[in-house]
Structure formats: structure tokens, C-alpha cells
Amino acid sequence: MAVLSFDKNLVADFESNGFAVIRKAVPDEEISELANFIESYREENQSALSAGFRNLLKQKQIREFAYSKTIREIVTTFLNENAIPVRSIFFDKTPASNWYVTWHQDLSIAVEKQVDTPGYGPWSTKEGTLHVQPPAAILEQIISLRIHLDACPSENGAIKFVFGSHKNGLIDPRDIPNLIEASEPYTCEAERGDIIIMRPLILHSSSKSTMPDHRRVLHLEYSSAKLPNGLSWTEA
Numbered sequence: 438m439a440v441l442s443f444d445k446n447l448v449a450d451f452e453s454n455g456f457a458v459i460r461k462a463v464p465d466e467e468i469s470e471l472a473n474f475i476e477s478y479r480e481e482n483q484s485a486l487s488a489g490f491r492n493l494l495k496q497k498q499i500r501e502f503a504y505s506k507t508i509r510e511i512v513t514t515f516l517n518e519n520a521i522p523v524r525s526i527f528f529d530k531t532p533a534s535n536w537y538v539t540w541h542q543d544l545s546i547a548v549e550k551q552v553d554t555p556g557y558g559p560w561s562t563k564e565g566t567l568h569v570q571p572p573a574a575i576l577e578q579i580i581s582l583r584i585h586l587d588a589c590p591s592e593n594g595a596i597k598f599v600f601g602s603h604k605n606g607l608i609d610p611r612d613i614p615n616l617i618e619a620s621e622p623y624t625c626e627a628e629r630g631d632i633i634i635m636r637p638l639i640l641h642s643s644s645k646s647t648m649p650d651h652r653r654v655l656h657l658e659y660s661s662a663k664l665p666n667g668l669s670w671t672e673a
């Protein structure tokens with residue numbers, strides 16, 4: 438992988454906007470390798486034949502990618518050098534499996550087992566994986582990397598952000614419509630090989646794709662936060 442050098446402004450923009458795009462972060466052949474692995478994994482695992490699936494960090498190829506030099510460099514620059522991958526999700530929008538995502542913040546983390554802990558809850562299960570909503574202070578110590586395996590112009594269901602909304606802490610869902618009304622959301626287009634970095638607390642949404650293509654995104658979350666009371670990250 439190429440060694441990236443980051444414009445200091447990009448890091449400052451990330452802090453103030455809650456997201457940033459690293460263009461051409463992953464070379465084409467490496468994207469092909471990732472895509473080939475994911476497609477064969479999808480074929481082999483009937484349970485993974487859906488539009489989104491989780492726990493890919495348990496697969497050697499994805500784990501190696503998540504710890505690769507370029508990815509580590511991004512994580513060190515935009516978070517810190519001790520951060521490790523803690524959650525993975527793969528999304529694909531196609532004409533056969535297409536959806537929109539309403540405005541929300543990412544509020545849950547995947548944990549190994551339920552240990553009732555003050556400040557942690559509600560608990561939920563997403564596609565068989567136990568999740569809990571931690572305090573905002575934990576969510577503020579996470580960054581998400583969205584690695585784009587396909588071009589994602591606006592018509593391909595690109596993610597949208599409200600600039601700076603990650604600074605509002607946990608937003609009452611009843612306040613979200615007014616916040617959206619008062620803001621100018623940004624549609625964050627991406628090319629194959631680009632990485633969008635985002636804060637979980639930024640307000641984001643996406644539309645259905647209107648293109649006849651795939652829109653594959655590998656979403657990796659990193660953190661160095663220590664969970665209390667015997668709680669542990671499922672995928673770390």
C-alpha cells in the first residue's frame with residue numbers, strides 16, 4: 438500500500454465537520470482483492486447473502502486489511518496510535534436490495550456479553566450480534582472508516598452528513614427533523630478506493646440507489662476506549 442501523507446487541514450476539517458474523505462486511499466488492485474474475498478465469503482455463507490453483514494473482522498483477510506499500513510496510518514492520524522478495529526459491517530445496495538436510511542447518529546457498539554452497567558443501555562441484537570448503547574464519552578472515542586469498493590455518486594445512495602452535528606452529543610430523536618430543516622446537508626460522493634472517515638455521532642442518512650450497480654462499502658470502526666465492568670468489544 439502507498440504511504441499517505443495528510444494535509445493538516447484535512448485533520449482540522451475532520452474535527453470540525455465530523456467527516457473527511459481520503460481520495461484514492463486504497464489502490465485499485467487491493468480493492469479488487471477485498472471485493473473478491475467478500476464476494477466469495479458471501480457465496481459460501483448463506484447467512485451473509487443479505488445486503489449487509491457483520492463480524493468480518495473475524496476473517497483473516499479483513500483483519501489484515503484493517504491492520505494494514507495505510508489504514509493504521511489513517512487511524513493514527515485521525516484518532517490515535519492505540520486504536521484497534523472494534524466493529525465491522527459490510528453494506529451493498531443493489532437494484533434487488535435497496536434501501537434508504539433515515540437521519541440518525543450511530544449509537545451502538547458490539548459487545549461480547551451482556552454485563553449490566555450504569556450508563557450502558559438499551560441492549561439490542563443486530564443480525565445476531567449483541568449491541569449496547571454506551572455513554573457519549575465512549576462514542577466520542579470512535580472513528581468509522583467507510584472503504585468504498587464501488588463508485589458512489591449521489592445517485593448510488595451516497596451518504597449525507599450534517600456538518601459539525603457530532604458536536605451536539607446525543608441528540609434527542611425528536612429534535613432531528615428540526616435540525617435537518619435548519620441545516621444544509623452535504624452529499625458525500627466517493628470513488629472506488631476512497632475512504633470516508635466519520636464520527637459516529639454525526640447526523641447521517643442515505644437515499645436509495647437509482648443506479649443499476651452495486652454500492653459496496655466496508656465499514657470499519659476503531660477505538661482505544663477501555664470498556665468498564667468486564668464489558669468487551671466483540672470483534673477486537
Ligand SMILES: O=C(O)CCC(=O)C(=O)O
Nearest residue numbers: 528538543596642643654
Ligand atoms: O451506508 C449507508 O447508506 C448508511 C449507513 C449508515 O447509516 C450507518 O452506517 O449507520
